[in-house]
Amino acid sequence: MTTPTIELKPSSTPLSAAEREAILANPGFGRHxxxxxxxxxWTEGRGxxxxxxxPYGPLSLDPATNVLHxxxxxFEGLKAYRQPDGxxxxxxxxxxxxxxxxxxWRLGMPxxxxxxxxxxxxxxxxxxxxxxxxHGGEESLYLRPFMIATEVGLGVKPGNEYLFIVIASPAxxxxxxxxxxxxxxxxxxxxxxxxxxxxxxxxxxNYAASLLAQAEAAAKGCDQVAxxxxxxxxxxEELGGMNLYFVYGNKIVTPxxxxxxxxGVTRDSxxxxxxxxxxxxxxxxxxxxxxxxxxxxxxxxxxFACGTAAVITPVGTVKRASAEWTQSGGEAGEVxxxxxxxxxxIQRGKTADQHGWMHKLG
Ligand SMILES: *Cc1c(COP(=O)(O)O)cnc(C)c1O
Numbered sequence: 614m615t616t617p618t619i620e621l622k623p624s625s626t627p628l629s630a631a632e633r634e635a636i637l638a639n640p641g642f643g644r645h646x647x648x649x650x651x652x653x654x655w656t657e658g659r660g661x662x663x664x665x666x667x668p669y670g671p672l673s674l675d676p677a678t679n680v681l682h683x684x685x686x687x688f689e690g691l692k693a694y695r696q697p698d699g700x701x702x703x704x705x706x707x708x709x710x711x712x713x714x715x716x717x718w719r720l721g722m723p724x725x726x727x728x729x730x731x732x733x734x735x736x737x738x739x740x741x742x743x744x745x746x747x748h749g750g751e752e753s754l755y756l757r758p759f760m761i762a763t764e765v766g767l768g769v770k771p772g773n774e775y776l777f778i779v780i781a782s783p784a785x786x787x788x789x790x791x792x793x794x795x796x797x798x799x800x801x802x803x804x805x806x807x808x809x810x811x812x813x814x815x816x817x818x819n820y821a822a823s824l825l826a827q828a829e830a831a832a833k834g835c836d837q838v839a840x841x842x843x844x845x846x847x848x849x850e851e852l853g854g855m856n857l858y859f860v861y862g863n864k865i866v867t868p869x870x871x872x873x874x875x876x877g878v879t880r881d882s883x884x885x886x887x888x889x890x891x892x893x894x895x896x897x898x899x900x901x902x903x904x905x906x907x908x909x910x911x912x913x914x915x916x917f918a919c920g921t922a923a924v925i926t927p928v929g930t931v932k933r934a935s936a937e938w939t940q941s942g943g944e945a946g947e948v949x950x951x952x953x954x955x956x957x958x959i960q961r962g963k964t965a966d967q968h969g970w971m972h973k974l975g
Contacts, residue, residue: 621665739974741754865887
């Protein structure tokens with residue numbers, strides 16, 4: 614397998630340091646993008662080729678481009694953090710690269726070699742390293758690798774042309790002014806993913822399909838939707854873009870990867886970080902009724918959601934059609950916050966990287 618080297622064609626008109634600093638002072642999430650992007654093409658017969666780092670800018674696509682009609686698209690999300698010595702490191706990029714291959718396989722797309730995925734991310738972070746926020750806080754540079762089907766035509770088939778792109782966006786602290794618990798709508802009718810479907814692939818279609826439920830949740834005063842399994846409508850799976858953890862005193866439990874859940878890198882990391890801190894951690898099944906009953910009995914002490922963007926988000930209130938309750942008094946729980954700090958400390962280089970998770974970029 615050939616690994617394309619990325620040809621550097623940087624912008625001659627990057628933002629000035631003053632303009633960049635003004636953005637970094639209050640970046641929000643996904644609102645601003647760095648000066649560059651990386652693109653790599655794939656064509657049948659030729660494979661991956663033409664890797665380039667170019668100025669960030671619009672794509673020009675024929676209106677009949679396949680992705681615009683049949684949504685053959687996959688994406689990833691990972692972060693680069695400024696380390697105490699001023700260098701930059703990304704968190705477990707190999708995990709994202711492998712998941713990207715899995716998503717590609719599931720959507721009938723070509724699999725980008727793991728080392729090429731990591732090389733593309735590295736090239737962009739190196740070039741736009743001044744966009745990585747200063748060390749210390751929760752701020753980071755969020756990387757968004759994605760791939761689209763670029764063959765022109767309305768025929769429905771796996772295409773013979775694809776485009777892989779990486780863009781980067783500075784991300785502020787997810788919660789400005791302290792970690793704020795979210796409210797959850799437990800959806801007992803709408804589902805996110807089905808057995809044999811694409812729930813374990815990171816594809817835009819899963820998000821498009823979640824927007825109506827998200828709007829319905831918002832109308833009920835909730836921030837996020839928690840989905841149940843599609844067969845029994847009983848087993849808790851995950852949120853639209855985050856995995857879930859249930860805290861039972863000293864033990865944390867996350868729903869087992871059944872094939873309709875997305876295998877989060879944060880989820881996987883927390884199984885380990887919890888053990889490192891002396892908690893028990895396991896994968897298991899939690900039903901919607903058990904969630905409610907264990908909260909009422911006091912056995913279930915905290916609930917939190919996790920994902921790259923927000924790291925860990927405490928769950929404060931939960932609503933289902935027949936009931937409503939609060940978790941840990943509607944406050945961020947103690948175990949939740951300890952795990953959050955511990956994981957963030959590894960990512961920003963404040964504690965030792967025992968598991969070799971940080972990918973240093975010099
Ligand atoms: C991306 C994503 C997650 C979180 O995965 P991380 O690798 O931890 O960011 C969880 N659920 C869904 C549906 C996702 O798309």
